[in-house]
Amino acid sequence: MKRLIKNGTVVEATGRRVADVLIEDGKICAVGQGLSADGITEVIDATGRYVLPGGIDVHTHFNIDVGIARSCDDFFSGTRAAACGGTTTIVDHMGFGPAGCSLHHQLEVYHQSAAGKAVVDYSFHGVIQHVDEAILDEMASMVTEQGISSFKFYLTYGHKLNDADALRAMARLRTVSALAAVHPENDAAIVFRREQLVAAGQTTPMDHARSRPLECEAEAIASMINLAHLAGDAPLYIVHLSNGLGLDYTRLARGAGRAVWVETCPQYLLLDELNYLREDGLKFILSPPLRPHTELDKLWVGLADGSIDTVATDHCTFPYHQRQEMAQGDFTRCPNGLPGVENRMALLFSEGVMKGRITLERFVELTSTLPAKLFGLWPRKGHFGVGADADIVIFDPSRRYTVRHCDLHDNADYSPYEGMQCQGMPVTTLSRGEIVAHEGQFTGHAGAGKFLHRQPFDHELLRQHRSFVPA
């Protein structure tokens, strides 16, 4: 099966050109001007459109059991929504398993959860919910045999790690060439504030934000930066950054040559804490919470100046009706997380590229190229090199539309972005050369997505990409 995408503007992190893209057997076969259409099964006219590497969302939670509830997007509906939004690869964060379970146990659970369901390619981040010799010893085989080269641990929630365990985990992850991803929020500070609020009967959605102000997050980021250094300069990835103070700590660390990588999410770029004052404020409960409006601008500066490396979604869907039923007016009983996997590419394109805050090349770097390099998917994903997977999204920059949940493909009953005006639409998505979404319609099928055996974390590849990384 041969496809030819004609006359589009092909954009990579390194530049753009008007060119054709030839696809054969799911791979990029050639990129150049005036490629012949002889023997081509299908020609896609991309005149006036941008042809970009498919999006890579490295932070989703499909079908996750968070103890009090299970997120309602599974690997079918979640990847279907991803495909319709121009995302062709997801790396999902495994949830916690039974107390004391092994790393491989959760991997097996997740393989079963995704197999036969995913419509685009996928992988998982390991989850470290406790640390002992057996867990440390499993890490090497998770990387080399299972292709899992990043692991997340939490500093709050039920299975949080203490400093001693975080140090041991990061030291071993470094030696097995894996990336340590951390949910940074200081648990003691959150508990301290939450107890005071609850005792005073303050349990509204806005009290959720008051219970974990940005200092809780920034403190944990600073702490992890220093612990990663003390663990032997373990590479560190900060997930879902929401504020400028935390960003400043990562800038300082990078200035000192520390390998610290930073992810933010559309909700922290576009939504502020005033949403908690809405009648339906429960729709916005997530952790870290939405921040004061001044923080949004600081993150946009970080996107533009290169201090932030990836934009992912943290897609974790709990319907509004479920939130209301469970919370009963008390934020502490509401499951945390927002949907958004289908909106990421379009929102960042519209608010970032079309409003002149970031270049198209930077858009590609944030949404695809750096995620690929950080998470062991390069050179298979994230660019248009010959031999790479033909994961492609075609954007029409002239389309204007309004986000409506009824047009989305997840299992939520709302969108946090409802009513937002967008310019620039992902009109066609190809996964390994097959059209999986077109004009807002899903055209793929369950089980077409393949598990990606990821490469170990490649320090040298990242050093070539970013100057702050030490040799």
Ligand code: URP
């Ligand atoms: O509130 C959130 N973000 N829920 C998903 C789990 C996590 O912390 O990433």
Ligand code: ZN
């Ligand atoms: Zn988290």
Ligand code: ZN
């Ligand atoms: Zn998350």
